[in-house]
Amino acid sequence: MSRVGHHIKAALHQIHSIAGLVLALLLALIALTGSIMSFEDEIGDYMNSAIMQVAPRQAPALMPDELVARLKAEQDLGKVSAVTLSSDPAAAVRVRFARDEQGARPTSLYVDPYDAHVLGAPRGEEFFATVRRLHRWLLIPGDAKGWGRQITGIAALGLMVMLISGLVLRWPRRAASVKMWLKPNLGLSGRGLHRSLHAVIGTWVLPVYLVMTLTGLWYSFDWYKDGVVWLLSRPHVAAAKMQPKQPRAAGRSEPAQPVGFDLAWSTHRREEGDRFSKALLTLPAGPGTVIRIRSWPKDSTLDTTRDEFRVDAVTGQVISAERYADKTLGEKIIANVFDIHRGAFLGWPGKLAFMIAAALMPLFSVTGILLYLSRRRLRRPAQQPLGRLVPGE
Structure with missing residues (x-):
């Protein structure tokens, strides 16, 4: 290796070590919480299977506004923000609530679609919500409005630096040897191991x-997200997605009549027929009458493979319709960022592989710190022998 190459490699080694020491514990925490959430959906479905299904009946299911009204009449649970409805007559309705004045969100409920009887609150929801907040913020x-979002983004950038520098430092002399790349030497001990x-x-x-890093940065930095949208979307789609959000105007009041779900739900059923499996209807967070509807086709295998509509709750008019099938390849990649991030785009084997990889992050934190400490010991100068206490002895 030339002298210049030696200096470059030494500099990369220093960068790799410093970044690893600074971010070791933080990256381990982010990765472990991510691995815990890998099979959140499957765990939730298993734990709550008893309250997610009802016996189908001949009577028609309640319209969502009537269901919400009956639910509120039984107990005051706060403001309803969203409902998940299904085309399956045996599926329960999931009701979600808005945050209260203290910023806390009441747990959601599964409700019988025929009589609004409360079936129960989903177990594990609060636990996974806490893990998710720890992972992201x-x-x-x-x-998302605090400093946690930027800190996790900086950690992701640091991991990217470590991955690139680590690959350069790792590059063996026999780069074509699979054994050199992929087989650990378990016969070693100590620093070598x-x-x-x-x-x-x-x-x-x-x-x-x-x-994980390239998709995780999507959730941390708006400049990164806008750049990906510009790169992968058609110009008019990118322009629409990159429009800055309008701040809520002070002094604007809520509509005179509360916004309901019924008209938007009727419009969705008329437009989609029996092509959808479930739909999430979300009320506007502030003043306004436009309801967002996320609709999953029956052949959808990913959470992010869905259509999205915006419907005026007063007139029933479809304001916009964004169908997954109409997206370009780049726009589908953008739509599936979350499922790519967790490996779900490869099915359950992909989720398992990503979970194991995330769970291995503490191994690199521990071995990296041990290598740094052993390197410090090797560089420490040998202790000089003590001088004789008595001259001449």
């Missing part, structure tokens, strides 16, 4: 970490 006040595990297992998970 480190439980820092303000959630730590280095082998750190480098070889790091090579195994490097593609997964790259995908």
Whole structure:
């Protein structure tokens, strides 16, 4: 290796070590919480299977406004913000609530669609909500509007630096040798074993970490998100998505009549027929009458493979319709960022692989710190022998 190459590699080693020491614990925390959420949907469905289904009946299901009215008549649970309705007559309705004045969100409820009887609150919802806030925002006040979003983004950028520098430092002399790349030397001990595990297992998970990092930055930095949208979307779609959100005007009051779900729900059923499996109807957060409807086709296998509509709750007019099938490849990638981030785009094997890779992050934190400490010991100068106490002895 030339002298210049040696200096470059030494600089990269220093950058890799400093970034790793600074971010070791933070990256381990983010990765472990991500691995916990990998099979959140499957765990939730298993734990709550008893309250997610009802016995189908001959009588028609209640319209959502009537269902909400009956629910409120039984108990005051706060303001309803969204309902999830299904084309399956045996599926329960899920009712979600808005945050209260303290910023807390009441747990959602599963409700019988035929008589508005409360079937129960989903178990595990609060636990996974806390894990999600820890993963995304480190439980820092303000959630997406606080500093936690930027901190996790900086950690993702640091991981990207470590992945690139680690790959350069890892590059073996025999780059074509699969054994050199992928087989750890378990016969070693101490520093040699730590280095082998750190480098070889790091090579195994490097593609997964790259995908996690590139998609994770989407949720941390608006400039990154806007850049991806500009790069992958058609010009008119990118222009619409990159429009800044309008701040709520002070002094604007709520509509004279409360916004309901019924007209938007009727419009959706008329437009979609029996092509959808379930639909999430969300009321506007502030003043306005436009309801957002996320609709999942019956052949959808991913949470992000869905159509999205906006319907005026007063007139029933469809304001906009964004169908997944009409998107370009780049726009489908954007729509599936979340499922790409967690490996779900590869099915359950992908989710399992991403979960294992995330769970391995503490291994790199531990072995990296051990390698740094052992390197410090090796660089420490040997202790000089003590001088003789008595001259001449």
